[in-house]
Amino acid sequence: MRLFGASLLKNMLDIVYFSGLSRLFKPIAQGDGIIFMLHHILPDAIQDKAKFRPNGLLEITPEFLEQVIIYLQANDYEIISLDEAERRLNNCTVKGRKPYIIFTIDDGYVDNLEHAYPIFKKYNCPFTIYVATDLCDHKLFMWWRALDAVIRDNLAVEFNAFGIKIDKPTRNVEEKYAAYNEIYWQLRDMGEVEKRGAVLALAQKYNFDPLEETKSVAMSWQQVKQLGQDELVTIGAHTMSHSAIAKLSDADAKTEIEHSRQIIHDKTGILCEHFCYPYGSAAEANLREFKFAQQAGYKTAVTTQKGMLYAGHKAHLYALPRVSLNGDFQHIRYVKTYILGLPFMLWNRFRKIHKY
Ligand SMILES: [Zn+2]
Known part of the structure; x- marks a missing residue:
């Protein structure tokens, strides 16, 4: 995709x-x-x-x-x-x-x-x-949209689990894109189970409900x-x-x-x-x-x-x-x-x- x-x-x-x-x-x-x-x-x-x-x-x-x-x-x-x-x-x-x-x-x-x-x-x-x-x-948990939403809605993203360590400011568009691109490609290289586990934990930490999103777009x-x-x-x-x-x-x-x-x-x-x-x-x-x-x-x-x-x-x-x-x-x-x-x-x- x-x-x-x-x-x-x-x-x-x-x-x-x-x-x-x-x-x-x-x-x-x-x-x-x-x-x-x-x-x-x-x-x-x-x-x-x-x-x-x-x-x-x-x-x-x-x-x-x-x-x-x-x-x-x-x-x-x-x-x-x-x-x-x-x-x-x-x-x-x-x-x-x-x-x-x-x-x-x-x-x-x-x-x-x-x-x-x-x-x-x-x-x-x-x-x-x-x-x-x-x-x-x-x-379906659309991990790429969850990552997008967490970075969009927060001024910093901090996460350390599933082999992913993130500690990024996301205060403006440039910082948000830099964080997204770095995390996206790490996730894209991971196995399916680890990738979904990581983004689900990230989404939960930042109070984003990925399945609500799915219902609204599917x-x-x-x-x-x-x-x-x-x-x-x-x-x-x-x-x-x-x-x-x-x-x-x-x-x-x-x-x-x-x-x-x-x-x-x-x-x-x-x-x-x-x-x-x-x-x-x-x-x-x-x-x-x-x-x-x-x-x-x-x-x-x-x-x-x-x-x-x-x-x-x-x-x-x-x-x-x-x-x-x-x-x-x-x-x-x-x-x-x-x-x-x-x-x-x-x-x-x-x-x-x-x-x-
Ligand atoms: Zn597809």
């Missing part, structure tokens, strides 16, 4: 866009398709450096989403479903065609229904929501079912507990991948055929997880590795790359640059298929 190296990518995108290099390299860089990754679509997802909003990169405005769709449709890009993308990958695409676009939204937030769905519906665009079942059961099963009844919407699975699956035992990893699909079916009657690895980096989803997703019978599974889809992804349907429509990059020039492919060619050092 969170991206690596955002500032480095931003510099690269600006150079590529303003130099005109992306058009020059289009014949070799542009792939067959691109899967966009979104999380929250919120009216107040405005970039503001004066505000502490460390998870703002996961939020875009409905207006930006609409602007992207209008641009893509006006320029003859086809917005297709994941099922159609899987068919095209398996049957090889026609050369010379503009890349197709797939929209995916992770986790299962209620803003997807309130703010994204009306826009996709207005423009008749298919899209996918990957649901973490514990979120819809209102029992879709209910009724809402998931309602969305899934629209043929524009694909419901995919995103584990039960939103764990970094690579850090789990074989048995637990398989349960997260297989059982989440069963729960979605039991709660909504929807058959899930697509899967999304939480966090999605190589440290959090790798060869073992790709094998498990394939064995579970999914048609595709997506990571958060950056990149376009190329013909070679036919052999890597359980490790498909995506491109974040990121809250820090809410300008149409970035989207114009993404779909020509060069930024990801450079980012991946001219590899079309990520090497695991």
Whole structure:
């Protein structure tokens, strides 16, 4: 759910866009398709450096989403479903065609229904929501939001447990970001149990109730079912507990991948055929997880590795790359640059298929 190296990518995108290099390299860089990754679509997802909003990169405005769709449709890009993308990958695409676009939204937030769905519906665009079942059961502890809230609401954070030692002033935006970034990456490297234990203890110490937060932002099963009844919407699975699956035992990893699909079916009657690895980096989803997703019978599974889809992804349907429509990059020039492919060619050092 969170991206690596955002500032480095931003510099690269600006150079590529303003130099005109992306058009020059289009014949070799542009792939067959691109899967966009979104999380929250919120009216107040405005970039503001004066505000502490460390998870703002996961939020875009409905207006930006609409602007992207209008641009893509006006320029003859086809917005297709994941099922159609899987068919095209398996049957090889026609050369010379503009890349197709797939929209995916992770986790299962209620803003997807309130703010994204009306826009996709207005423009008749298919899209996918990957649901973490514990979120819809209102029992998912979103540790990244708890950390955000504790630092936002306090002038200092002091904590020493679970191998984490924090003693930081958090009086202003700069101090809050410095503390958040340091603690976030320590947590991200920890095992699931230790990480959740640490943030839960931190949240309790600072009187933050993470499950109240979950209730206020998560879709209910009724809402998931309602969305899934629209043929524009694909419901995919995103584990039960939103764990970094690579850090789990074989048995637990398989349960997260297989059982989440069963729960979605039991709660909504929807058959899930697509899967999304939480966090999605190589440290959090790798060869073992790709094998498990394939064995579970999914048609595709997506990571958060950056990149376009190329013909070679036919052999890597359980490790498909995506491109974040990121809250820090809410300008149409970035989207114009993404779909020509060069930024990801450079980012991946001219590899079309990520090497695991
Ligand atoms: Zn997620």
